[in-house]
Structure formats: structure tokens, C-alpha cells
Amino acid sequence: MENGQLEHLYYGKSIKYLDHYDRFIERSYRPVSVGEFTGDLIHSLESIKQEFPSSGSGDFREPAVEILQEDGSHVMEFRYSSFEVLAGKPYIPNLPATFCKDSQDAQTLRITLTDDLTGATAILTYTIFNNLPVIARSVSITNLGEDPIRVNRLMSASLDLPDSEFEIIQLSGAWGRERHLSRRPIRPGIQAIGSTRGISSHVHNPFLLLCRPGTQEHWGEAYAVNLVYSGNFLALAEVDAYSITRLQAGVHPDKFCWTLNPGECFYSPEAILVYSDRGFNGVSQAYHSLYNKHLIRGNWAELERPVLMNNWEGTYFDFTEQQILEIARQASELGIELMVLDDGWFGRRNDDTSSLGDWFVNPDKLPNGISYLAEQINRLGMKFGLWFEPEMVSPDSHIHRDHPEWVVGAPGRTRKQGRHQYVLDFSQPEVVNYLFDLMDEVLSSANIEYVKWDMNRCISEAYSSGLGSDRQGEFFHRYIMGVYALYDKLIAKHPKILFESCASGGGRFDPGMLYYAPQTWTSDNSEAIERLKIQYGTSMAYPLSTMGAHVSSIPNHQIGRTAPLQTRGHVAFFGVLGYELNPLQLTDSDRKIIKEQIQTYKRYRRLISKGTFYRLQSPFEGNEIAWMTVDDNADQALVGWYQVLSRPNEPYWRLRLTALCPEEIYYVEELNSYYSGSELMNVGLLLTPHPSDHQDFNIIEKWDFASRMFTLIKKSLK
Ligand code: DGJ
Secondary structure (H helix, E strand, C coil): CCCCCCECCCCCCCCCCCCCHHHHCCCCCCCCCCCCCCCCCCCCCCCCCECCCECCCCCCCCCCEEEEECCCCCCCCCEEEEEEEEECCCCCCCCCCCCCCCHHHEEEEEEEEEECCCCEEEEEEEEEECCCCEEEEEEEEEECCCCCEEEEEEEEEEEEECCCCCEEEEEECCCCCCCEEEEEECCCEEEEEEECCCCCCCCEEEEEEEECCCCCCCCECEEEEEEECCCCEEEEEEECCCCCEEEEEEECCCCCCEEECCCCEEECCEEEEEEECEHHHHHHHHHHHHHHHHCCCCHHHCCCCCCEEECHHHHCCCCCHHHHHHHHHHHHHHCCCEEEECCCCECCCCCCCECCCCCCECCCCCCCHHHHHHHHHHHCCCEEEEEECCCEECCECHHHHHCHHHECCCCCCCCCCECCEEEECCCCHHHHHHHHHHHHHHHHHCCCCEEEECCCCCCCCCCCCCCCHHHHHHHHHHHHHHHHHHHHHHHHHCCCCEEEECECCECCCCHHHHCCCCEEECCCCCCHHHHHHHHHHHCCCCCHHHEEEEEECCCCCCCCCCCCHHHHHHHHCCCEEEEECCHHHCCHHHHHHHHHHHHHHHHHHHHHHHCEEEEEECCCCCCEEEEEEECCCCCEEEEEEEECCCCCCCCCEEECCCCCCCCCEEEEHHHCEEEEHHHHHHCCEEECCCCCCCHHHCCCCCCCCEEEEEEEEEHHHC
């Protein structure tokens, strides 16, 4: 714009651009608005599309930035100063972010804006990756003036779309039902989700999607944003009086205030924008590819993830060394590759009221220590993994007794407990260093190849004794940066460990965590039918390679349902497979089924984690659910089909597949039959409840919670 305001022109399907940018600019006389120039009735920030709207200068919508100055003014005027285009992608200091190893894989645009009065500079960063419909955005503010400034709000991305013909989709829920899809029409005003709990949360995921009405999995236009951040966040869509839709995501401004002294800089987390004109699957596939290639780091980004046995639902706190070794022995016979010892191995922890922070082995339970246990498990040919909850402290623990000042809490206020525990103040570097030493000692003492990092309460009475009264607005962000710093230190020292993050199940399933921990425990709800919704919703943004998915015992511990073992396996296959039960209680027939499940999973796990995932039928819309994953050349595919309730005298169902080569012939292993790709995609597999002579036709079992899996192999490969 003429006065240096950075204006948004277009974002959407790629167009051939003929240099007539003025055609993208809309201006009109708008009564009662504030003009940009003296006597001006047309240029009003209130009605134009902007890239970095500041507060206080005539745009009355949600600002991207609000900065409080020494004199109490919050009016800012960021104006265009310069731009540069770089090969590759710069790092964001101390924050998780997407990366590219080869500078040829991405290009970055950096636009510098300055506010002349304060000397504040904003750098807006936009990275595009080859062959991905993605823009990674972030912002930094540097104080080049002479007085301190306070950043009260800084959105990582602010995007003004030219109309409001949208529906909004969010991933919302609660413990045990995380990331359910919720869809509604967009309305004038603000519709927002967020978290002020100190974690990204079970309640809302830092993901928001706008789509054209009627958009479905395979077609339609959608814009999505996902914040690479694990703390308090805000994501919103605001429809203004002229039907412009503003989409924003960033650190939640509630209780946020970051002081920048002269010369200091604040970096926002990164927001990943995706555009798709191929429906929701297009959105998800862009996120999956980006995260698999440009977010998840280390050896485990490429390596096949081990099938694990976790003892939590099998024993809870009540185990002995002998029992764990017996579980491991049986697990190894089933083909399981990693034995994870969950909560309860340390201090005097026999229930959840004590010992968090006392990261020393409990000799009553493990008389020969962790290294002996790990050795014995390694002898079985398995890896060994261990549970920690580093950010927490029990009232009855040495840290709490020795360092009460390390515990989060506001002066003069009761510190409330969650799950009988308090939160350690990770905004204090000495706390992070102390925890590093404790954990490092354990991790160096034995061959530990996997760590489950748990976090089981939200943060209340947020206050740090390590920050001055004028700096408490920095607490939440510093806390999560402390978490990231501990991850970084542990990864640097123990680069081969596979981390799985967890926060009472899926309370911190976000891209920020995935930068450190390649997989996340998707939900404490391990019930297969419930998991259909949870995994379906989670897959909107997150690849199957990131979703811990376990087969657990029946009746299910969370909701009491009794789903067949086959179905429990078929659901957990579409994630990182694990078992969370006591194998000593399995029948011989269960053992046989599990052995086969694990063999099948191993055969297809690369396809599952690296293939392209398509959602076919939604658990939020019907009784039959389906999804599939296909490899790069459509040589192989794996299809999961599930029926929630069995119903009498059903219609005929056809399961139409996608992304196959229409002219090629596929062998469907389970049906021992050949189909053309075009038949599978256009006619589909006939699923009828009625017995018939044709074996292809009788593939619905007559019971609740039934499932089928189909493996497709291109004939030329057979
Ligand atoms: C919550 C986790 O989500 C569970 O998987 C388990 O690790 C427990 N915590 C242990 O306390």
C-alpha cells in the first residue's frame, strides 16, 4: 500500500501471474472508517487485507501484533522496509521448526518492516518447500530503539482471505476423546480455539481449517494452519463487516507479555499453512509429508519403529522385576521388539501420590537395578525403554523438600495439585539443568533405547520465583522453552534414544513435540472403536508414523467395551503398533493371533509409516469407517475397514478405494482375487452381510465392532 503497509494480495491455487498486482487490490468508500491519509475516505486499514496488522491504527479487527511502549501507548505503525529471498530455511533459535537439510529443497522470503517511532523491527518469514503446498511462517520482533518495549501479542501468521464462504474445522475433545473433528459454518465475528493450560491440550489442538462448504475428503478447497508449538496457543478466524476472513495462529496473548530491552529479539513459533484444492486428504498429505521429511529429526525419522510392549495397562504400579522379565520373555516370543517399563520404577512410587522427581530406582521392585533389567531384556533380543515425567514433582519427593522455590506457584496462594502433583518451574534454567543431570545419570547407567516422556497435569497458579514481577508474562513461554531445552540436551547426549511424548495420553500432540519426539502416545483411551475417531481426527494433521497405537486387553480399561482382537489389531496397525496388556493372561489362541498380527505389521510397516494415507469413510459420519495407505507408485496398498455396530438386514455396501493405477491389476490377498485398479476405485469391494457362494462377497462379519483389512499388491509384483 502507498504508505508502506504490507498488503495481502492472494493465497490459493497457483495462478499464472501477469504482473498486474493492482487487480488484486480492492478499495471502496467505507463510512465510519478511519482513513490512512488526511482527507482519505478509501484507504482504511479496517477494510483491506493485510499481512501484519498492528493494533491501534485504524484496523479494529484482531491484530497480529500488539506492543506496549514506555509511554503507555500501544499504537504501532509497521511499514515496509526491505525484503530478501534466501535458499533453504533459517533456524528459529530455541524453538522447534521445520527444516531442510539441503538448501535446494526450500526457499525463504524475509520481509522487514519497521516502526520508526520505537525503532522496533518485524521480520516476517515465509518458507516454501519443493513440491509441497505449504508455507511455513514465523515472525520476529527486534527492539532497535532506545527504550524497552513489551510485546503483548504476536501471531505467527495472520492471513486475510477475501471472502467468508467457509466452514471451520477444529480438532477438539477432552482426555480419552482427543482431536475429534468438529465442523461448523463460519459467522461474522471471532471464532477461536486455544489453550491457556501450559500445554497445547486435549481440549483443542493447535490446528484450524477453513474449507468451502461441502468440501469432503477427496475434493474441495481448504486452508489450514497448524502451530509448531506445545504451550498456550490461540487460533482464530474472524469475519469482518466486509466478509474478509482473517485466519490467525500464535502464542496465546492471555497473560503473555515479553519485554524486549534495546537490542533484544523475540521469535514467534512457526505456523504451517497448507492450501488444498483436493479436499481434506490433500491437506493431511501435505502435513504428513512435511512432518515426515522436514520436522522429525534424527535416526528415527527414517528407521522403522519397533513394535513395543508397555506394561502400564498390564500391571499399573504393581510389578516386580520377575514379572517384567516374564512379560518381556513372552513379548519377545510374540515378535515384539521393545519392552517399555512405564510408571512406578522409581522412588517409592506404588501409586500416583509420591516420588515424581526421585528418579532413582526402587530397589524393592527392581533389586538388581535398571541396567540388569535392560541387559536381561536385551538378551531376549529386545530393546528396553523407560518412562519419565520430568516436568513434575510429588509433594513427597526430595526435589520438593530441597527446592520448594523450583515449584510453580504464586506467592501467598494455595498451590493446587493435579493428580497429586506439582509442576516444576522449567522457566528456570537451573531446574532444567538439574533434571538433565538426574535423567542423564539413569540413561547413561543402562542400555535404554526408548524414553516415554509423560506430563500429567495442566499449569495453574502460573508464576515463577525466578522471574521478576514485571516478567511474569514470560512464564508460560519460558516454561515450554525449558521443556524444549531439556529435550535438546538429552538428544544431544543420547542421540539414539527414541522419544515418545505423552501428556495424559494426547494432551500435547503437536508439531512442536514431534521435532523432539518422533512419536506421541495418541490417547490414554486404547479402546479400538474409540480410537477410530481419535486416530481419524489426529490424521488430519499428523502422519501415522507419529501415532502410538496399542492393542489392549478386554473388557477395555477406559470404557469397558469388548472388541475382537482382530479389530483391535486392525485399528492399531494404522499407527505405530504396540501392545499394552499382560501377555501372561493371554489364551493360546490370542497368542497365535497376536503373533500373526505382528508378522503382518512388520511386513507392511514401511508402507504404513511412509505411504500416502487416505481417509475414505469417516467415523464422525457413519457406522462404517475406512482408510487406506498406498505406496509411492501405487504398487501396494493396505486398507482398513471397520463397522461399529452390526445391523440387521443391511443394505449392500461398496468400499471404493482411491489412488490406485486404474489400468493395473491388483491381487487382494485376503480375498485371493484379482481386480483392476479402476474396478476397485469405481465399483469398489462389495461388502454384503449375506452369505454367498462368491467368496469376495461375504466379507462382513455379523458382530459388533467387526473389521477387515485388505492388502493389495500390483500383479506385476506378484
Ligand atoms: C499417563 C499416560 O498417558 C499413561 O500411558 C501412563 O504412562 C500413565 N500416565 C502413568 O502414570
